[in-house]
Amino acid sequence: MTIDRASNSNASRRRRTAARAGVGLACLSGVLALGLAAAAPAQGTYGKSLWWEAGQGDVLPAAVDFDTPEGAVGIINASGPIETKDHPFFTALGTNGRACVTCHQPANGMSLSAQTVQRRWEETNGRDPLFAAIDGSNCPSLPQELKSSHSLLLERGAFRVAAQWPPRDRNGQAIKPEFKIEVVRDPTGCNTSPVYGLGSPTPMVSVYRRPRMAANLKYVTNSGGAFNAKNLAMTMPLDPDTGRPVGLNFMADARELTLKTQAVNAVLGHEEGKAAPNPEQLKKIVDFEMQVYAAQKMTSAGGALQYNGGPPALGPAAMRDGQQGVLADYLDNPVFKSFEVWKTAAPGETAQQRVFRASVARGFDVFFVRPFWIRDTQHINTVGLGNPAKRTCATCHNASLTGQDLSAGWVDLGTANTPWAGDQPDLPMFKITCDADVAPHTFLGRVIYTHDPGRALVSGRCIDVGSIVMAQFRALSARAPYFSNGSAKTLRELVDFYDRRFNVGYSEQERQDLVNFLSVL
Amino acid sequence: MNRKMAAVSLLALFSAGAAQAAEQHLNFVSCPILRDTATVPCWLSEYKGELYYLGIQQDASAEFYPPFLGHKVLAEGVVSSEPRICGGIVLKPVKISNLPDLDPSCNTMLPAEDRYTVPFAPRGPGPNPRPSLNRRPGGAPAAAPAAAKAPPTKTVFTVYYDFDTDWANRWARVLGEAATFAKTSNAAEVQVVAYRASVKMSDGPDFVERKEMGERRAKRLEQTFAELGLPRDTIKVVWKDAKKADGLEDYKLRRAEITVVPGAQPATTASR
16 A cells, blocks of 8 residues: 555655656746746756655755746755665654655645645645654644645635643753743644643643744744843843754744754654664754755746846745854844845846836835834734834844844744734634732733644643744745644735734735735745 | 942942932833834833933844833933933933833834934844844953963852842843853852842832842842753752842843852863
8 A cells, every 4th residue: 555655655756757847947047037047957866846745855956946836946955966775864764654754845845835735635635754743743642634634724824833841951950940831722623632632641732833944944043142131131041052042033932052952852853763863863863954945036027037137035045145143134234134126127037027017026125125013022022122013024034034033033923823823713722810919911811712822831831832933934825724734825924914913914015915925936 | 338339439430429320310111102113112211201212223232122012111320411312311321121021002103203313323124033142252251361371260250130030131141151151260169149129219228139039130140050061960059039229220130149258279270
């Protein structure tokens, strides 16, 4: 059965590869015409398939584009072509047949789109290792052959993340949480399960989260200072290898200090490994992650995005060449540089490109200078801005080229907590009751209903409930849906969320411009 | 001691009688009020039918952190004779503390009006995650250059707190300096004395911090210094109630004093 499936999918991959060659080359020559020679031609060493299988063994070229629903996403390996055969990122290291690449697909900007998940289900009748019971289903205790048991992965692209409860501190000591957590609703059955639930012998809280981009990581892992800029009296933990403070800016709850610990836990968890990867494997994984860059490269409406004289922040080459750890602003050094060149017509542009590029340039302005009242967000309004603060999207998304928050980026935007997250019946709902003698959540008080306690699952602090680390937003068009729990199915839904959340009052034009702007990153 | 001296110099400054000078200080709890302007919003609060100006929205590196709608604010300020800003009498200097518990009745946002402008120079969006207080190169203490020549001497570092909070949020630089000095001076002991305090209100009984605030501040600092790499057995913490507030600069009572006692100096340090 398994073997059949694998060979089937290989065959279908080759068919798709063939079918795609024409499109790919056409797009390549279009890019070349604009004076750009970054992408290597497809010479049969890798499939231009949308799916990269664990152990596939092809070479991932130094520069390569993959088709996306909206155009193409570009991948750059700064250290040259990657021989993926036996490479620990691309090879199953555990027992369930998954590799890192299973959930961090080049064609999806090193993340994974729900569309790809659905296609994979159709192609393998749900038997791909992607759907492994451990976290590729709503709960391992459910009948795995049923599609409904994998609904959160299929519909939201979200995997189960099980956090041990109570959490441990930096030295492995159990933290005394500042709150009581109760399961109010358990649509997946996992939080009340006698095996996986809060009442089990190894108490766990199961939440459901999107894979985040395993690319452009020099930005994401940038070390801050000795203190947390969001709470200046809070020290940052140290990287055990370098002794330097870490940035606490990846994973939705920043639970991992370094890419190394992250990789160990990914192998033991996602890949159900019996042992941690060895030092050599770990080094290879981290080295790969630190040199791979991804960004949108082409959109069907706007044409090529990475070309001489084009907007300087676009395309994976800008990510490769950019400087990490730069706090951007909207006056001198905007987060995504400048889109000024797209405000006026350029020779050779089609009418459609002109309309689209002008819209993107306006969207850039909406993002940076269109103020609204940022209100009731823990770890933004509380860090010196006041509540509400008249600011822009770039206030929170302030790190140059990634749009993360440069400081340890967990913020309660309202994507996990009620009231703003709404009641999403397919997600678990927890009731958090904070102890009477601790600092309450500044804007929600001591009783909070949440789909994902976020950072509080790591810190045990009431003030952190529902705070989610913002992900970099590159290659967005290649990896819908958005937000950690996948609640925004499209960029339009994301923009509409902000409009509701902050009562912005965007015009139809502004919404479309913002969507177009985000789609080219 | 210091506080009294400060009060004395204030008196001199205003060349006024004691009674009048006391009136210059205003300590009250009230709802903050936001007034929009053409640039950034300004923050006001009403007390006894009069509107007071507290400050404007800037970023994390600013001295003034604006209050929160949804919470009452404790304002501790000095009534200044400057022209009104945003329609409010200017309190300057002013310390504000957001009270932790929610109060939905604090929800007033006033629209911008042409006649109200604020002194604001744009400095890009924030919250500036690298405010200067966190960015001092190397975190070297001010005392370091001298330490290279003369042996280091016992040094006191002081940090201050918002009402009822146990994070010395705005004082990371001082904490970093204390830790660095403790390391470079091979500290024999780092003594932390943390205080819980009260505020003498302009009207009504003293406003007293939660009972356990001193203890929390002390333990939080013990933890912080351990995380910054100081040996736990050199950190000695105690907590106390501060002396009675007199309504002048009561925010200075909400503090912790960190005394670093240098230990034996290796010969190399002295000759370096």
